[in-house]
Amino acid sequence: MKLIELKDLQKSYGSGENHFQVLKGVNLTIYQGEFIALMGPSGSGKSTLSNILGCLDEADGGVYDFCGVNVCELSLNERARLRRNYFGFVFQGFNLLAKTTALENVELPLMYKGYSSKDRRELAMLALQRVGLERWSHHTSAELSGGQQQRVAIARALAIAPKFLIADEPTGNLDSQRSLEIMEFLQEINTSEGISILMVTHEKEMAAFASREIYFRDGGIEGEIRR
Template identity: 60%
Template sequence: MQFIQLSNIHKSYGKPPHTFEALKGVNLQIEQREFIALMGPSGSGKSTMANILGTLDSPTSGIYEFCGVNVCALNLKEKALLRRNYIGFIFQGFNLLPKTTALENVELPLIYRQIPKKERLRISMEALEMVGLEKWYNHSNNELSGGQQQRVAIARAIASKPLFLLADEPTGNLDTKRSIEIMEILSRLNKDFKITILMVTHEPDMVKYTTRKILFLDGLIQQDLKGNI
């Protein structure tokens, strides 16, 4: 069974005669344990593609299958459960809750899953340890650097043990040193913990950490390269 399969995916916005077609019939297969860099200029369709993969948006037509399940046939509640149980998200702007500690931020998705507090704390501390922030668990956002905040965001994303991790410009707000730290963490999560990762990025230097590069242009895949890039 294919991990992720996209068949003839179209996505249009607006109504005729002012329709904009963001995706124009995309076909894509993603295998488990891949680490994919999704690239392309602004307006190329890469962000639309990532939103569809994360079930944050729906295609106008086509089929999206996740582990054999037709995602397009799911209702809103079922898509929310799919995200909660199988997909993790890392955002460029970190999206951490203000005035809360690193531990409390990591706990949040586990609260939604109704995991008991004792177990929740254990899992959250393990996730913080995986990103090297176990000693900072009680620090609030304003006491953390940008790189540390992004590591908290990664810990939050992996605490629920997702099969698929979507990272949207995870190094976009960081300097070179911090960017390398984040990419090394993501690479380790992919290699050691077998998490499939799709990363949207504009930064060619970050691609060397991935196993596959997909270039979008004008709503279609223009290049798909596997192996050491």
């Protein structure tokens, strides 16, 4: 079943002599349950594409269909609601609040969704259990290793039960062993829970965990590999 369909998606920045077209008519279909690795050189447009897919940015033209809704026609508030209810995010820099416990970090998106304090605590603890960090729930970010911090970030993304998880260089700040642990976990939740994942990465070793690799260059799709 189609989750996302892009038709002639375009994005530019600047004007006049400073005009630069980042996305040059991207056509792409993402199916429910896929694990996609988006690869390409710096400046190719892959991060811009992932930001548009996550409703963190908007396209200038074309169609972005998410579950039958053209996101390009939504207002800023409507896109925010879509992002809050259906998308999970994992970033290279973890983006955790430094002096806040792991449990409180995971609770944050649930707070934005209006859950009660009791429900937030229960759902956040369940998410930490899923990533094997329930024993570290009351530790702050500074008391956790890089791999543990990234698992907290994944738990935060999973707490809202997203349909689509966007991971932007999720292993970029980790050593090889921790990177493999994170990739194995992402692969496991994709396989066992059917959560669709788009991962932006420069690392072929990490991309090999995905079921589909898409190569991006000069604002468009250059090719892909399916497994």
